[in-house]
Amino acid sequence: MAQNITPEQYDPLVQRLEDASDGAHDYGAAIGLLQNTEAALRAVLVALVGSPEGPGGVPPAVPGLRADWNTAKAAKTAATGAFASAKSNGRALASACVNVLKPRLGNSWTNAWMNAGFPSGSIAIPANPMTLLQQMRAYFETNPTHEKTDVGAGVDVTAAACETAAEAISTASNASNNSNVASGEAKSAYEAGLAAARARLSGLRNELTQLLSPDDDRWYAFGFEKPGNPQRPEDPENLTGVPGTGGMLFVDFDDARRATNYHGKVFDAASNTLLAERTTHDSEITFQDLPLNTPLRIEITASNITGTSHPATLLITLT
Numbered sequence: 001m002a003q004n005i006t007p008e009q010y011d012p013l014v015q016r017l018e019d020a021s022d023g024a025h026d027y028g029a030a031i032g033l034l035q036n037t038e039a040a041l042r043a044v045l046v047a048l049v050g051s052p053e054g055p056g057g058v059p060p061a062v063p064g065l066r067a068d069w070n071t072a073k074a075a076k077t078a079a080t081g082a083f084a085s086a087k088s089n090g091r092a093l094a095s096a097c098v099n100v101l102k103p104r105l106g107n108s109w110t111n112a113w114m115n116a117g118f119p120s121g122s123i124a125i126p127a128n129p130m131t132l133l134q135q136m137r138a139y140f141e142t143n144p145t146h147e148k149t150d151v152g153a154g155v156d157v158t159a160a161a162c163e164t165a166a167e168a169i170s171t172a173s174n175a176s177n178n179s180n181v182a183s184g185e186a187k188s189a190y191e192a193g194l195a196a197a198r199a200r201l202s203g204l205r206n207e208l209t210q211l212l213s214p215d216d217d218r219w220y221a222f223g224f225e226k227p228g229n230p231q232r233p234e235d236p237e238n239l240t241g242v243p244g245t246g247g248m249l250f251v252d253f254d255d256a257r258r259a260t261n262y263h264g265k266v267f268d269a270a271s272n273t274l275l276a277e278r279t280t281h282d283s284e285i286t287f288q289d290l291p292l293n294t295p296l297r298i299e300i301t302a303s304n305i306t307g308t309s310h311p312a313t314l315l316i317t318l319t
Contacts (some may be wrong), residue, residue: 072187235256235309250284
């Protein structure tokens with residue numbers, strides 16, 4: 001018996017919601033649908049996918065929870081990149097500062113380097129040089145004669161340059177942190193929207209169980225299987241084969257109800273030797289490098305987690 005399991009992933013979930021909303025529009029009143037109405041179904045659907053703008057931009061377009069999350073993820077990636085760039089630029093400036101100061105403070109660490117922001121026995125540049133640049137800014141403010149402009153590639157080793165680089169890192173860090181928060185919140189809202197959609201579809205299925213017989217064809221209008229149907233997929237139908245070049249064959253067939261994937265095999269029709277096989281989620285399969293001038297038998301089966309259909313068969317000879 002078909003169980004009408006509620007989809008987990010976004011694409012099939014949205015498709016089921018679209019079908020369910022249309023079914024509720026067409027048959028909800030006639031069958032006495034009360035709880036999971038078209039309005040209730042479309043509300044969770046629109047929350048996920050958003051709505052386009054109206055004529056002349058009124059009302060304006062509203063992005064859905066999926067789009068919000070995509071936007072937040074993109075902003076997070078951009079902010080993370082900007083933060084990394086700011087730190088990289090800051091390290092380059094700090095390195096230039098060290099090179100300018102080496103003739104005054106020494107080529108390796110001594111106590112003299114402490115005033116320039118290196119208190120820990122090393123003049124290595126840290127991964128995030130923000131605080132180092134702040135200390136260097138203070139050093140150059142105290143020792144303005146140690147500043148040097150245009151040390152190469154337009155770089156100035158000055159208090160102002162150090163402060164600008166440190167501020168850039170601070171600003172980028174704040175933006176990156178905020179983008180992480182926004183992305184997390186958008187993901188949580190999206191997952192809540194998916195959960196609400198699944199709950200709504202489960203509620204609709206349960207309500208339809210009270211209103212429709214297991215063999216009522218109107219189950220199909222809501223995107224469900226008839227509970228009276230067997231769980232195993234229906235057999236694929238209407239196989240057609242279109243030869244390509246060099247032993248290529250395009251096989252097309254109708255979608256089989258309840259199928260999640262299809263498996264195709266090519267046999268030598270005379271010897272029953274298996275020549276090729278492929279599995280796909282689509283109702284079409286392409287085989288390559290098949291022998292020419294040889295009768296071939298094509299078998300296509302549909303499958304889901306409960307079983308496999310009977311094979312649909314096509315006989316063809318490539319020339």
